[in-house]
Amino acid sequence: MRSWATEELKYAALPDKRLNQRLIKIVENLAQQPHASIPQAS
Numbered sequence: 001m002r003s004w005a006t007e008e009l010k011y012a013a014l015p016d017k018r019l020n021q022r023l024i025k026i027v028e029n030l031a032q033q034p035h036a037s038i039p040q041a042s
Contacts, residue, residue: 003028005024005027005028006024008027009023025042026038029042
């Protein structure tokens, strides 16, 4: 099952597939911890 972040960011065109996957992970983590900084959510 695809996550909501995957669905929202499916058209993100970063130069490397791994960067897209990392972006999705960071967005999901920030959604779970909205008070966290980006380094904390990474």
